[in-house]
Amino acid sequence: MxxxxxxxxxxxxxxxxxxxxxxxxxxxxxxxxxxxxxxxxxxxxxxxxxxxxxxxxxxxxxxxxxxxxDKRQVLLLLFEQRIAERLNAVFSNFTEDDLTGNDLRGCIERCIHRTFVNKAESPGLTRLIYDLAPKDEAVGALCRRLMDDSVENLAALLRRAVDLGLTQLADPKTTATAIVYAVEAVARKCVLEDGLPRSAWEPYITCLTEMTYGFVFGATYPMAAQEADQPPASSEKKPT
Amino acid sequence: MxxxxxxxxxxxxxxxxxxxxxxxxxxxxxxxxxxxxxxxxxxxxxxxxxxxxxxxxxxxxxxxxxxxxDKRQVLLLLFEQRIAERLNAVFSNFTEDDLTGNDLRGCIERCIHRTFVNKAESPGLTRLIYDLAPKDEAVGALCRRLMDDSVENLAALLRRAVDLGLTQLADPKTTATAIVYAVEAVARKCVLEDGLPRSAWEPYITCLTEMTYGFVFGATYPMAAQEADQPPASSEKKPT
Amino acid sequence: MxxxxxxxxxxxxxxxxxxxxxxxxxxxxxxxxxxxxxxxxxxxxxxxxxxxxxxxxxxxxxxxxxxxxDKRQVLLLLFEQRIAERLNAVFSNFTEDDLTGNDLRGCIERCIHRTFVNKAESPGLTRLIYDLAPKDEAVGALCRRLMDDSVENLAALLRRAVDLGLTQLADPKTTATAIVYAVEAVARKCVLEDGLPRSAWEPYITCLTEMTYGFVFGATYPMAAQEADQPPASSEKKPT
Amino acid sequence: MxxxxxxxxxxxxxxxxxxxxxxxxxxxxxxxxxxxxxxxxxxxxxxxxxxxxxxxxxxxxxxxxxxxxDKRQVLLLLFEQRIAERLNAVFSNFTEDDLTGNDLRGCIERCIHRTFVNKAESPGLTRLIYDLAPKDEAVGALCRRLMDDSVENLAALLRRAVDLGLTQLADPKTTATAIVYAVEAVARKCVLEDGLPRSAWEPYITCLTEMTYGFVFGATYPMAAQEADQPPASSEKKPT
DNA sequence: CATGAATGAGGATTCATTCAT
DNA sequence: GATGAATGAATCCTCATTCAT
Structure with a gap:
């Protein structure tokens, strides 16, 4: 000793x-x-x-x-050192000011992009975490906390958006969960499973952005690619 | 298919x-x-x-x-026997007829629900598959093929929808990927991680249904729960 | 498994x-x-x-x-197989009939002799037991049980002797303890520590016999060696 | 000595x-x-x-x-420092004068008591010594020499007693051995194994005193406790 | 003198796999 | 076909001891 x-x-x-x-x-x-x-x-x-x-x-x-x-302890250390801050980084740079700003859609897009980047930065370790989470209590707890944190961050934003009258979203917590897990899953698939290069992320990020933005802040038609470039201010689409 | x-x-x-x-x-x-x-x-x-x-x-x-x-072979066998058909079952009962039917939204909802049920039916084994997929080539391949299959099924449906003029979706394959992985991820979280009882799935399934249906077939306002009950027939949206 | x-x-x-x-x-x-x-x-x-x-x-x-x-289990097995019956054997052949018989002293002598023989039969293992008893709970328990058994056997005999009026012994249990531990200790010293051959046990066995017999059943003078060789039926020996 | x-x-x-x-x-x-x-x-x-x-x-x-x-050396040192003097202390305060004094029995009793006290003063270390004695040559040698010393001390006293005509003891050395080991064994059992408090030593010490005193200096009837207080000069006790 | 990081031989234990019956 | 005893490579982990600072 x-x-x-x-x-x-x-x-x-x-x-x-x-x-x-x-x-x-x-x-x-x-x-x-x-x-x-x-x-x-x-x-x-x-x-x-x-x-x-x-x-x-x-x-x-x-x-x-x-x-x-033992080696488990090293893993936990690595996890905390390397992964935690990254996952948390996603929503940390998404402040309340962004909600009323002009580039809300861009903001969302950057968050999603950041999630992809996170995975790409240490693919093996990230993979590892997901492997072990179901088997190792401590790893699982960390994993869960990170996801919960992300969900909570997003939920807070959504609630604020509701307060500001930007959306009529009924259930911010559930919506946040769906969005966070959806983005996470697609990012994992693209980066870890398929090993796509950054250049190939575009369509997925765009799709996720559209889907989530549209769901929360009012629908945009599922538009053709070139239309997607248009400003997100599509409120005049539902003039009913 | x-x-x-x-x-x-x-x-x-x-x-x-x-x-x-x-x-x-x-x-x-x-x-x-x-x-x-x-x-x-x-x-x-x-x-x-x-x-x-x-x-x-x-x-x-x-x-x-x-x-x-060896035991790995038994696992692969089990995987084939038990999991494959379940995952595939999701889209197998979603035929082209449903696209033009009146209950498109209900159809989607049932597909999503089925995904949740699948997980609940053999949680341990499902978890296992996801554990091993990254480590075992064969398991990974099976896993990937199942997901690819689902994506392909959905993509085919979406393409058909485009052909029928039901949506202006630009990139059916990417959209299908996003939807399948999103649903999968949320189902996994609810059923395997949180172990929610069936009675608690409701909000998540509704949320996913809204999000995907809205994204693909035209926006519905992110509406309050009671409003979500309204008929999805938002045909007046595409009167152009 | x-x-x-x-x-x-x-x-x-x-x-x-x-x-x-x-x-x-x-x-x-x-x-x-x-x-x-x-x-x-x-x-x-x-x-x-x-x-x-x-x-x-x-x-x-x-x-x-x-x-x-593990190896501890083997030791316990060995202990039970080989040692237990031997230690118990000491008093097992000392029945109540002996108390009233003519050769009470001879009986005691044989018991003491048997204790010496026990040690000699597997010296290494016996030594081992005493080594481990203080450190290993299970070994210690076995050891204690064996000694307690011996003490209890002897105490029962002594109580019977008191009932029969053969002795006025005040505290049979304590006396039994002292005798058993004394015999045990001397046997250990002679056989295990000094490794005396059987031929050299004689004086120790005689001494222990005298001491215990005298203490319990009435004193005999601490006699000279040549007298000790005489037949043990010796109350009439000191008619001086 | x-x-x-x-x-x-x-x-x-x-x-x-x-x-x-x-x-x-x-x-x-x-x-x-x-x-x-x-x-x-x-x-x-x-x-x-x-x-x-x-x-x-x-x-x-x-x-x-x-x-x-190495740590073995420390143990030997400790042994020397702490244990040796204690064990030796037993007979050191038993001088030749006591043999002719009036309180011979009390003297013996104090010696036996001292042996019990010794064990109680550092039970762990004492236990340790007995553990290691059979395994470690040096520890064993020390242990043996201490016991031999005690035996030799007592044997010398007994021989003196024979010379003074106080006893007809035939074999002082063997008798000394039996007594020393008997006292040692009972003390160990009471103090180390059973962990008896000092107040509970009494019957054992009395019993050992009776047994050894009676054996060496002439028999006393195995008497009830109150009788034990009588003077030990007891040859006329069996006038049958 | 004192330090404490580094060493690595050695012991306990597991489990996939073989093969004689 | 079925059995299950036997195998031993592989892993985890400890601790006495050295030696550069």
Missing amino acids: NSPVKGALTCGPKLAVVLPKQERSRRTREKLILAAAQLFEERGFEKTTSNDIAAVAGVSIGSFYAYFS | NSPVKGALTCGPKLAVVLPKQERSRRTREKLILAAAQLFEERGFEKTTSNDIAAVAGVSIGSFYAYFS | NSPVKGALTCGPKLAVVLPKQERSRRTREKLILAAAQLFEERGFEKTTSNDIAAVAGVSIGSFYAYFS | NSPVKGALTCGPKLAVVLPKQERSRRTREKLILAAAQLFEERGFEKTTSNDIAAVAGVSIGSFYAYFS
Whole structure:
């Protein structure tokens, strides 16, 4: 139990030299995390052994267990480090001001685009998370929290939109759920399953934008592609 | 249309796959498959050992290997037997006649409902499939083909709708993809993740119906619940 | 989990051939137990690995774990098989009839002698038991039960002796405890620690016999060695 | 008389054993020994790691190895420091004068009582010693020498008693062995195994006192408690 | 002197798979 | 065909010990 993780017991009379040991520690830990990320991406969770991780990191297996209790812990760490902020990033840049702005549709489109980008940035890890979520309680919880967060963010926006009279949406929470999961699913399919290049995302993003925007803020005819370029201010379409 | 799903599992000259002719054989095989189904549902794939399957089936481990090359093969078999038809069932009862019928919206709603029911009928196995799809080539292929099939079915319907002048939809394939994945994702969330009872599906199914119907066949206002009951006959919208 | 230990699940249509499989099983198990006994005696518990046991038994490590959950279980088995009956044997052949018989002293002597013999028959294992008793709950419980049994047996005899007016002993239970533990301790010292040959046990056994017999049934003078050789029926010995 | 106990632990030219001269050193060493004592008591020898000891001592594992070659050495040290004097203390306060004094029985009783107290003062460590004695040559040797010492002390007293005509005891050495081991065994059982409080020792101590005193110095009838108070000069007790 | 990160041999345990009966 | 005992490679994890700082 000389784990460098808990250096709380003694560190002697620290003078000027505070970093060197901690520095080496930090690097070893970092090497392990990087190695784990790489291997998890390449082989998946089950097929990566703790020995593999240590080997790829270029440290001993003992060191691995000095820093982590097991490979699951590393995964959780990676998850929190890399994925969480990305998923949360989607709606974080969608403020209430956007609701009344002129480029509401563009805003939505950027959110959706961001979701696609997220997946593309670490496809293996993202895949991994979805693999493990049903099996691992902690991973599942994180996953669920992230989705719930997204839903909640969107629901808040929709409620605001209702208050502002921008939409007559009956059930913001359910609508938010549907939208978030729809966007998520399509993004996953395009980026992770089909491995589409960014250039090929366009039609999907447009379609999702249309579908959600239309549903929430008033219908636009399901229009031909060239028509889709028109300004979203299609309120005059329902002059009844 | 969904024919390519079957016959996919011929794994070369594996003796084990030959269907046994004798009655006793058939029963042994059946017992093994049932046991595997049960255990996969209960414990997941990795945590089910071939020995467990044989034990629960009440036969020897030797017999297991007489019938199957390994547990993965049993899973693929199960997948074929149980899941394929269900997923395919969604669009199989949605014929071209429905497009011109009066209850188009009801039809869509039933399709979506069917997707939810599918998940509820064997949650463990469904979950399993999604777990393994990213890791196992064959499972992934089956999974993908099923989704592709659904998408293709819907896309065909949408194209027909375009031909009939019912919609001006620009890109039926992309739209079909978005809809199928959206419905799938929300169904999974409600049924598998949240474990909602059937009575709680209603708002989600309604929301998805509205969103997709509206997107494809012309906008309905994002209306309050009671308004949603109104007939979908928004024909006056396309009087042009 | 194809452990041969639990053959309960299936055994097929057993005809005349019931033994062959079970026979092989039995032999493997026996080989493992023997190997374990040997190694435990030679090296002690901690320094014997399950792999060692399997290797010495000439079977695979997998087989070891098919029959036992771990090496501790083997030890407990050995303990019960070999030690229990021996310790219990000490007082089992000391019946109430002996109390009124002429050779009460001889009887006691034989009991004490039996305790020495027990230790000599499997010194390594006996030693082992005493090693592990303080550390392993189950071993400790067995150990305690055996001693308690011995004490209880002796206490019952003493109470009977009191009833018969053979002694005025005040506290049979405490006396029984003292005697049993005393005999046990001296036997252990002579046989296990000093490794005395049987020929050298004599003085210790005589001394213990005198001490306990004298204490319980009336004092005999602590006599000189040559006197001790005389027939034990000796109350009339000190008519001085 | 008990001098050979000390000085036994010089383990060749081990640098680690050199007593450090500097104050800081001495304290570090002391902290390590205390920590080891605590952990050995709490967890036993095998389950205490050298890292644990260093951690609890609040020093680095490196320091541990600077002072001791391994944890076994610490144990031997502890044994010397704490146990040796206690065991030896039993007979140290039993001088030849007591033999002719009036309170011979009380003297014996105090010796026996002291043995019980010894066990109670560091039960964990005492237990530990008995655990390790059979496995560790050095521990075993120390253990044996302590017991031998006690036996030798008592034997010397008995021989003196014979010389003084107080007893006709034939074999003082064997008798001493029996007594010492008997007292030791009962003390261990009461204090370590059963964890009896001091108040519950009484009957055992009385019983042992009676048994040994009676055996050596002439029989007393196995009497009821109140009779036990009578003077031990009792040859005329069996005037039958 | 003290530190504590790093090491890696070694032990426990699992489970897919084979094969003699 | 069926059986189930046997196999052993592979994995996880611990801990005594070293050594560069």
